[in-house]
Amino acid sequence: MRERVVxxxxxxxxxxxxxxxxxxAVVGTGARQVGRIMSEGDAAWPWWRVTNAAGRLPEHLQVEALAAYREEGTPIRGDHADLRRARWRPGFDE
DNA sequence: AAGGTGACTGGCC
DNA sequence: AGGCCAGCCACCT
Known part of the structure:
Protein backbone atom coordinates (compact mmCIF):
# COMPACT_ATOMS: atom_id res chain seq x y z
CA MET A 1 0.00 0.00 0.00
CA ARG A 2 2.65 2.44 1.07
CA GLU A 3 4.71 1.61 -2.01
CA ARG A 4 1.84 2.37 -4.34
CA VAL A 5 1.43 5.80 -2.80
CA VAL A 6 5.15 6.52 -3.05
CA ALA A 25 -8.71 7.27 -5.31
CA VAL A 26 -6.02 5.77 -7.53
CA VAL A 27 -4.44 3.43 -5.00
CA GLY A 28 -7.81 2.58 -3.55
CA THR A 29 -7.74 3.81 0.02
CA GLY A 30 -8.81 6.80 2.09
CA ALA A 31 -7.25 10.24 1.87
CA ARG A 32 -6.29 10.12 5.54
CA GLN A 33 -4.20 7.06 4.88
CA VAL A 34 -2.26 8.88 2.21
CA GLY A 35 -1.67 11.68 4.66
CA ARG A 36 -0.48 9.25 7.28
CA ILE A 37 1.95 7.63 4.89
CA MET A 38 3.24 11.05 3.86
CA SER A 39 3.91 11.92 7.48
CA GLU A 40 6.22 8.92 7.66
CA GLY A 41 7.99 9.68 4.38
CA ASP A 42 11.50 11.03 4.14
CA ALA A 43 12.88 14.12 2.42
CA ALA A 44 14.04 12.08 -0.57
CA TRP A 45 10.72 12.25 -2.36
CA PRO A 46 8.69 15.25 -3.62
CA TRP A 47 6.20 15.37 -0.74
CA TRP A 48 5.52 19.04 -1.51
CA ARG A 49 3.71 18.04 -4.72
CA VAL A 50 0.99 16.41 -2.64
CA THR A 51 -1.42 18.79 -0.91
CA ASN A 52 -4.85 18.68 0.65
CA ALA A 53 -7.92 19.70 -1.36
CA ALA A 54 -7.16 23.37 -0.68
CA GLY A 55 -3.63 23.21 -2.05
CA ARG A 56 -2.11 23.53 1.41
CA LEU A 57 0.27 21.63 3.63
CA PRO A 58 0.67 21.71 7.43
CA GLU A 59 2.14 24.88 8.90
CA HIS A 60 5.58 23.48 9.53
CA LEU A 61 5.99 22.56 5.87
CA GLN A 62 4.31 25.50 4.19
CA VAL A 63 7.41 27.64 3.93
CA GLU A 64 9.55 24.91 2.44
CA ALA A 65 6.79 23.86 0.07
CA LEU A 66 6.25 27.40 -1.18
CA ALA A 67 9.97 27.74 -1.79
CA ALA A 68 9.92 24.54 -3.82
CA TYR A 69 6.94 25.80 -5.86
CA ARG A 70 8.70 29.03 -6.73
CA GLU A 71 11.74 27.03 -7.69
CA GLU A 72 9.97 24.67 -10.08
CA GLY A 73 7.38 27.10 -11.36
CA THR A 74 4.28 25.74 -9.67
CA PRO A 75 1.40 28.25 -9.85
CA ILE A 76 0.89 29.81 -6.44
CA ARG A 77 -2.00 31.90 -5.20
CA GLY A 78 -1.26 33.71 -1.99
CA ASP A 79 0.12 31.23 0.53
CA HIS A 80 -0.88 28.04 -1.21
CA ALA A 81 -0.57 26.20 -4.52
CA ASP A 82 -3.12 27.28 -7.12
CA LEU A 83 -4.83 23.96 -7.69
CA ARG A 84 -6.97 25.26 -10.52
CA ARG A 85 -3.83 25.66 -12.60
CA ALA A 86 -1.30 23.31 -11.03
CA ARG A 87 -3.40 20.23 -10.27
CA TRP A 88 -2.28 17.01 -11.94
CA ARG A 89 -4.45 13.92 -11.82
CA PRO A 90 -2.71 10.55 -11.43
CA GLY A 91 -3.62 8.10 -14.16
CA PHE A 92 -4.54 10.84 -16.62
CA ASP A 93 -1.30 10.48 -18.57
CA GLU A 94 0.06 7.13 -17.54
C1' DA B 1 -12.52 -6.51 20.24
C1' DA B 2 -13.55 -1.43 20.87
C1' DG B 3 -12.57 3.15 20.75
C1' DG B 4 -9.42 7.05 19.61
C1' DT B 5 -6.69 9.48 16.15
C1' DG B 6 -5.20 12.08 11.99
C1' DA B 7 -0.17 15.76 6.32
C1' DC B 8 -8.35 14.31 4.56
C1' DT B 9 -13.05 15.44 1.99
C1' DG B 10 -17.32 17.14 0.37
C1' DG B 11 -21.65 19.18 1.77
C1' DC B 12 -23.90 22.95 4.22
C1' DC B 13 -24.24 27.28 6.34
C1' DA C 1 -13.43 32.84 2.68
C1' DG C 2 -13.97 30.04 7.08
C1' DG C 3 -16.26 26.79 10.43
C1' DC C 4 -18.85 22.56 11.57
C1' DC C 5 -19.92 17.84 10.62
C1' DA C 6 -20.44 13.16 9.26
C1' DG C 7 -17.85 9.79 6.49
C1' DC C 8 -13.55 7.81 5.73
C1' DC C 9 -9.62 3.91 6.62
C1' DA C 10 -5.40 1.98 8.61
C1' DC C 11 -2.96 2.08 12.76
C1' DC C 12 -2.39 2.58 17.91
C1' DT C 13 -3.74 1.96 22.46
Whole structure:
Protein backbone atom coordinates (compact mmCIF):
# COMPACT_ATOMS: atom_id res chain seq x y z
CA MET A 1 0.00 0.00 0.00
CA ARG A 2 2.65 2.44 1.07
CA GLU A 3 4.71 1.61 -2.01
CA ARG A 4 1.84 2.37 -4.34
CA VAL A 5 1.43 5.80 -2.80
CA VAL A 6 5.15 6.52 -3.05
CA UNK A 7 5.02 5.39 -6.65
CA UNK A 8 2.28 7.86 -7.54
CA UNK A 9 4.01 10.68 -5.71
CA UNK A 10 7.07 10.13 -7.86
CA UNK A 11 4.90 10.37 -10.97
CA UNK A 12 3.77 13.89 -10.19
CA UNK A 13 5.62 16.13 -12.67
CA UNK A 14 7.59 19.21 -11.69
CA UNK A 15 5.56 22.37 -11.58
CA UNK A 16 2.41 20.44 -10.72
CA UNK A 17 0.74 19.11 -7.60
CA UNK A 18 -1.87 16.51 -6.78
CA UNK A 19 -4.02 15.94 -3.74
CA UNK A 20 -4.33 13.31 -1.04
CA UNK A 21 -7.77 12.52 -2.32
CA UNK A 22 -6.62 11.97 -5.90
CA UNK A 23 -3.89 9.59 -4.83
CA UNK A 24 -6.24 7.81 -2.46
CA ALA A 25 -8.71 7.27 -5.31
CA VAL A 26 -6.02 5.77 -7.53
CA VAL A 27 -4.44 3.43 -5.00
CA GLY A 28 -7.81 2.58 -3.55
CA THR A 29 -7.74 3.81 0.02
CA GLY A 30 -8.81 6.80 2.09
CA ALA A 31 -7.25 10.24 1.87
CA ARG A 32 -6.29 10.12 5.54
CA GLN A 33 -4.20 7.06 4.88
CA VAL A 34 -2.26 8.88 2.21
CA GLY A 35 -1.67 11.68 4.66
CA ARG A 36 -0.48 9.25 7.28
CA ILE A 37 1.95 7.63 4.89
CA MET A 38 3.24 11.05 3.86
CA SER A 39 3.91 11.92 7.48
CA GLU A 40 6.22 8.92 7.66
CA GLY A 41 7.99 9.68 4.38
CA ASP A 42 11.50 11.03 4.14
CA ALA A 43 12.88 14.12 2.42
CA ALA A 44 14.04 12.08 -0.57
CA TRP A 45 10.72 12.25 -2.36
CA PRO A 46 8.69 15.25 -3.62
CA TRP A 47 6.20 15.37 -0.74
CA TRP A 48 5.52 19.04 -1.51
CA ARG A 49 3.71 18.04 -4.72
CA VAL A 50 0.99 16.41 -2.64
CA THR A 51 -1.42 18.79 -0.91
CA ASN A 52 -4.85 18.68 0.65
CA ALA A 53 -7.92 19.70 -1.36
CA ALA A 54 -7.16 23.37 -0.68
CA GLY A 55 -3.63 23.21 -2.05
CA ARG A 56 -2.11 23.53 1.41
CA LEU A 57 0.27 21.63 3.63
CA PRO A 58 0.67 21.71 7.43
CA GLU A 59 2.14 24.88 8.90
CA HIS A 60 5.58 23.48 9.53
CA LEU A 61 5.99 22.56 5.87
CA GLN A 62 4.31 25.50 4.19
CA VAL A 63 7.41 27.64 3.93
CA GLU A 64 9.55 24.91 2.44
CA ALA A 65 6.79 23.86 0.07
CA LEU A 66 6.25 27.40 -1.18
CA ALA A 67 9.97 27.74 -1.79
CA ALA A 68 9.92 24.54 -3.82
CA TYR A 69 6.94 25.80 -5.86
CA ARG A 70 8.70 29.03 -6.73
CA GLU A 71 11.74 27.03 -7.69
CA GLU A 72 9.97 24.67 -10.08
CA GLY A 73 7.38 27.10 -11.36
CA THR A 74 4.28 25.74 -9.67
CA PRO A 75 1.40 28.25 -9.85
CA ILE A 76 0.89 29.81 -6.44
CA ARG A 77 -2.00 31.90 -5.20
CA GLY A 78 -1.26 33.71 -1.99
CA ASP A 79 0.12 31.23 0.53
CA HIS A 80 -0.88 28.04 -1.21
CA ALA A 81 -0.57 26.20 -4.52
CA ASP A 82 -3.12 27.28 -7.12
CA LEU A 83 -4.83 23.96 -7.69
CA ARG A 84 -6.97 25.26 -10.52
CA ARG A 85 -3.83 25.66 -12.60
CA ALA A 86 -1.30 23.31 -11.03
CA ARG A 87 -3.40 20.23 -10.27
CA TRP A 88 -2.28 17.01 -11.94
CA ARG A 89 -4.45 13.92 -11.82
CA PRO A 90 -2.71 10.55 -11.43
CA GLY A 91 -3.62 8.10 -14.16
CA PHE A 92 -4.54 10.84 -16.62
CA ASP A 93 -1.30 10.48 -18.57
CA GLU A 94 0.06 7.13 -17.54
C1' DA B 1 -12.52 -6.51 20.24
C1' DA B 2 -13.55 -1.43 20.87
C1' DG B 3 -12.57 3.15 20.75
C1' DG B 4 -9.42 7.05 19.61
C1' DT B 5 -6.69 9.48 16.15
C1' DG B 6 -5.20 12.08 11.99
C1' DA B 7 -0.17 15.76 6.32
C1' DC B 8 -8.35 14.31 4.56
C1' DT B 9 -13.05 15.44 1.99
C1' DG B 10 -17.32 17.14 0.37
C1' DG B 11 -21.65 19.18 1.77
C1' DC B 12 -23.90 22.95 4.22
C1' DC B 13 -24.24 27.28 6.34
C1' DA C 1 -13.43 32.84 2.68
C1' DG C 2 -13.97 30.04 7.08
C1' DG C 3 -16.26 26.79 10.43
C1' DC C 4 -18.85 22.56 11.57
C1' DC C 5 -19.92 17.84 10.62
C1' DA C 6 -20.44 13.16 9.26
C1' DG C 7 -17.85 9.79 6.49
C1' DC C 8 -13.55 7.81 5.73
C1' DC C 9 -9.62 3.91 6.62
C1' DA C 10 -5.40 1.98 8.61
C1' DC C 11 -2.96 2.08 12.76
C1' DC C 12 -2.39 2.58 17.91
C1' DT C 13 -3.74 1.96 22.46
Missing amino acids: EVVHDVPEGAVTTYGDIA
